[in-house]
Amino acid sequence: MGIPEERIERLLPLAREAIVAGEHDRARTYVRRAKRIAERNRARLPREFERKTCSDCDVYLRPGVTARVRTRTSRVVVRCLECGATHRYPFS
Incomplete structure (x- = not known):
């Protein structure tokens, strides 16, 4: 694991802590910084990280606070409460 991947891994817990503290803008900054690091270094x-952040508004998705999570037949539906974006993920 290289330096960019390590930095990205460190930013996710920081975003989670910021959401718990009620600082949504700071959490959004951490998520945007991680995405920027990935872009610059061509890292994935x-x-x-992709499932716990909103791709539209860059907020950390915490169920009950910034996201609504529902289970449907063979998928999980996550709706961001900040911007209203919906993401669907399969599960078995």
Whole structure:
């Protein structure tokens, strides 16, 4: 694992802590910084990172606070409460 991947891995817990503290703008800054690092270094964002952040408004998705999570037949539906974007992920 290289330096960019390590930095991206460190930013996810920081974004989570910021959401817990109620600082949505700071969490958004951490998510945007991680995406920028991935872009510059042609690194892929981890699946956990992509699923826990909104791709439209860059907020950390925490169920009940910034996201609504519902399960449907063979998929999970996550709706961002900040911008209203919906993301669907398969599961078995």
